[in-house]
Amino acid sequence: MRKEPERTCVGCRGIFLQKDLIRIVANKEGQVSIDDTGRKPGRGAYLCQDQDCRARARKRQSLQRALRCPVPETIWIDIDQAVTALQDKGEE
Numbered sequence: 001m002r003k004e005p006e007r008t009c010v011g012c013r014g015i016f017l018q019k020d021l022i023r024i025v026a027n028k029e030g031q032v033s034i035d036d037t038g039r040k041p042g043r044g045a046y047l048c049q050d051q052d053c054r055a056r057a058r059k060r061q062s063l064q065r066a067l068r069c070p071v072p073e074t075i076w077i078d079i080d081q082a083v084t085a086l087q088d089k090g091e092e
């Protein structure tokens with residue numbers, strides 16, 4: 001069986017399966033968005049589903065540092081929604 005790809009969460013530095021992480025991507029123009037397909041071009045960063053981890057990452061600006069560009073505050077709403085969607089999917 002093929003091993004599933006793993007990635008590091010930029011918030012807690014934990015290793016998770018890529019499919020369990022939220023991918024955030026910054027494109028060439030410096031626009032930050034959630035990558036729900038896993039195929040968007042640009043510099044990507046991963047966050048796990050843990051709410052405390054997200055709060056910490058937000059406070060420490062881990063995402064800005066990982067993406068090397070400013071991250072709009074609204075991205076955190078999108079991330080929350082993406083986590084909820086991921087969790088819903090997992091419960092099916």
Ligand SMILES: [Zn+2]
Binds near residue numbers: 009047
């Ligand atoms: Zn994390």
